[in-house]
Amino acid sequence: MANFSASESGQDGSASNDGGQLDSAGQAILKLLHKAAGTAETNSRRALETAQKLSSQLEAAKDRIAELEAQLQLYREKAERAEEWLHKISAEIEERLIREPEEKFRGDHKASILADQ
16 A cells, blocks of 8 residues: 555646645735735725825815805995095085085175175
8 A cells, every 4th residue: 555656646746736726826815915915004004094085175165155255245345335435524524515515605606696686
């Protein structure tokens, strides 16, 4: 039983050689899978960090927009008040500096015409 024929030992040698190649191929595939998984994990982590950074920037931009909209409303209200004051001032100028002197001039002019008659 201890003696093998040459054909039997050749078959055993090639079977063991094939098994070694299968093991090597399987290990190589597992290494590639681990490497791919590591790369995918790294890419996923980077994508998540980028998404978190962009989300933070978006929130900051939204806050800034809200601040600017509040300032815009404040300036609109100030502009409306300024327009109201300008209208009042314009009306006062028209009344005191244009109409009253004209009326006074007409009144004085009529009085002098009547006095001349």
